[in-house]
Amino acid sequence: MEAGSDDIQALIGLLARLPGLGPRSARRIVLQLIRKRGGQMAQLATLIERVAMNSRECLSCGNITDRDICAICTDPARANGEICVVQDVADLWALERGGAFRGRYHVLGGTLSALDEIGPEDLRIPELIDRITRDSMTEVILALNATVEGQTTAHYIADALDQTAVTITGLAQGVPIGGELDYLDDGTISAALRARRRI
Amino acid sequence: MEAGSDDIQALIGLLARLPGLGPRSARRIVLQLIRKRGGQMAQLATLIERVAMNSRECLSCGNITDRDICAICTDPARANGEICVVQDVADLWALERGGAFRGRYHVLGGTLSALDEIGPEDLRIPELIDRITRDSMTEVILALNATVEGQTTAHYIADALDQTAVTITGLAQGVPIGGELDYLDDGTISAALRARRRI
Incomplete structure (x- = not known):
């Protein structure tokens, strides 16, 4: 009992x-x-x-809000030309905590997955392409997880935007701030080495 | 933001x-x-x-209940002579999950602590001694944590009951079921060795 x-x-x-x-x-x-x-x-x-x-999803970007359109989408101080694509609302919050990005967001709500039968229509990808075309965005930042699913989704979106004039970028990969090489996985070290910069 | x-x-x-x-x-x-x-x-x-x-505290034992007296205190199928003293309601729940004890409980609500100025009156200890005398309990099981505070409290209660006829017991100390000696602390191994039993 x-x-x-x-x-x-x-x-x-x-x-x-x-x-x-x-x-x-x-x-x-x-x-x-x-x-x-x-x-x-x-x-x-x-x-x-x-x-x-x-609470509901922002009709424009998919962020969680208590209005139809969220505070980020309606903020006149933010740049209209840049849109940052994230997998989940948690990722949007994480980027906002960093405070480095002052453009707009688009929350996919997941990643493409053949296994789970999640296709582009399940992920607000058509809405993303609509927004980019309609609002004449100049840059799309694909801030997706550095996992197989995240990168597959990023490649799909990049392919779908191939015919548009928009610049497509992704987050830099490398050593995290404060990271010690000895504790990093080999993949990260190799990526950081390949993307090395002159200092 | x-x-x-x-x-x-x-x-x-x-x-x-x-x-x-x-x-x-x-x-x-x-x-x-x-x-x-x-x-x-x-x-x-x-x-x-x-x-x-x-939710409130059982007026008799201190368990959490939605009545004045909790289901354990009023259960006629449980033995009246044995009372098990625990520090917190979480400990009572843990013992009930084990299902090995079929007597009554008494929840102290903490341990004695000179540092935090927690004395016997703050811990339902007078109520415990009342219950033991009034209900003519035959055995008090002090199921307190094997920490310094728990054992200090256990000794205080044992001293306070010294003049009564009640039998005072404590939980056995030893190797946990499924425990591997190599992963146990030295204190537990020594205690298990001192309390060794013929098999």
């Missing part, structure tokens, strides 16, 4: 299915919430409800 | 403060919740609200 009420067990079960959590961490979270319930739990319940009710 | 609405940022901040979570895992959880929002988020919000509203 598991102890605790049915509601507690149901809550633990629900939390345990979230990414990065398991039964043990879900139990610890629930106990902590019950212990500090003054405000914290009510606040959490309210926020989850509000986010569930208000 | 962090992307996402203010509500999303607030939700990530709240989740990131839960045990075992950080900003990165909180972001992943929120994105997953938004992605699968059909039902999952509403269900989570409802459950958190219900648990927050209904």
